[in-house]
Amino acid sequence: MVKVTVWNENRHEQKNPVVRDIYPNGIHGAIAEFLKEDSHEVTTATLDEPKHGLTDEVLDNTEVLVWWGHLAHGEVKDEIVQKVRQRVLDGMGLIVLHSGHFSKIFKTLMGTSCDLKWREADEKERLWVISPSHPIVEGISEYIELEKEEMYGEHFDIPQPDELIFTSWFEGGEVFRSGCTYKRGSGKVFYFRPGHETYPTYHNKDIQRVISNAVKWAAPVKRERPVYGNAKPLEVIQGDKNKKQH
Template identity: 60%
Template sequence: MTIRVTVWNENVHERKEPDVADRYPEGIHGAVADALNADKYNVRTATLQQPDHGLPESVLNQTDVLVWWSHCANDEVDDDVADRVVKRVHDGMGFIPLHSGKNSKPFKRLMGTTCRIKYRHGGETERIWVSDPGHQIADGLDEYFEIPSTEMYGEPFDIPEPDRTVFISWFEGGEVFRSGVCYRRGRGSIFAFRPGHEEYPIFYQKEVRKVIRNAVDWAAPKEGATVRWGEVDSINQLEEQ
């Protein structure tokens, strides 16, 4: 089955910062889309600058999994677009916020919390441990992998208790972080993945790209049962009252 993926990126750092543009000449969305270059994925990209931020209903209705990268422009996303994404997740679309996508309007609305963290710049080593080795998102990984230089995220992470925690990170400065967490909202599956700061070439790293592919496979909609919402007739005959 072909999985229809939309990779969304605010596309701000690449347009304003030459070093980020040099690192990601096709944009962060281009690097993430390139990780999904197998035949089983049908990938399109969308950015903040497009009409409807590239996410009109016609696009979202043709999206099985939405991969979302954002950072400095989270507040610039229109509320109507954020609500549109949330509704599609409840209807069954998978949602994968990367890095500071944890602060995106759709993710915060789906979580119902502030999603606040500790953080520190400086290029520390991150060691990402697989805490749920039987999970599909961990397929093909060793028990840990390292990102040589990255921004630190630290606990506490103000999110609801995850359904599953697939990865836990340790940082050179001593902090730890739940760096790969899973949720269900309505019929939709959500996987928030921590790595991806724009100052480093993280989205070219083979383990990170494998996690993204595994997460897309896991988050793709499952058929499930047919459900009727709202007022319904009784299945059995009821006595008149």
């Protein structure tokens, strides 16, 4: 069991009846539901809560943070972004979904623009598994096919991924690196592309399986964190002993 916080800006659900019909409990509610079914301990947080729902207490009790945002990246306070960044460096896992590629936290951790091509045209997406032995794709066949999704296309302005898990092909011809892992400090980051708000992507069992697998993969390693700064020697240094004799 992993302690998970699912964060969602929760704006589309309030503005768009199509999104509200697909996700009556919000995108965060839908994700939380299937993660709970997989025996994770799950809480949710949204943009309009005090401190965006990401208080020190919440972050300290979060092993993996799942992030979905789109309309309101700029409204996320920099002080919260820095706290999330530090928690990742200290070992918390981070899963960034779909349009979260433009979130402040993902861009901060990547150090690039994270820009891309996009098109909303109700086209088929086929996510091909590139790393079949990776734990994130446990239980997934050669590819996941989505009948309708928003297109994201290369070039995706991100650092070279540590591991490429999925590559997407779209009906219009584009391809995209749609499942990428990174290590940042003691923490692990997974970017997963599908999840446009007007499609029922998070009701797809394979997509749910990938996210749940990613939660397990991104969970912190149980060990003491590295100690930094000036360090005393573990052994007697010969040169130092000679100095004392003189």
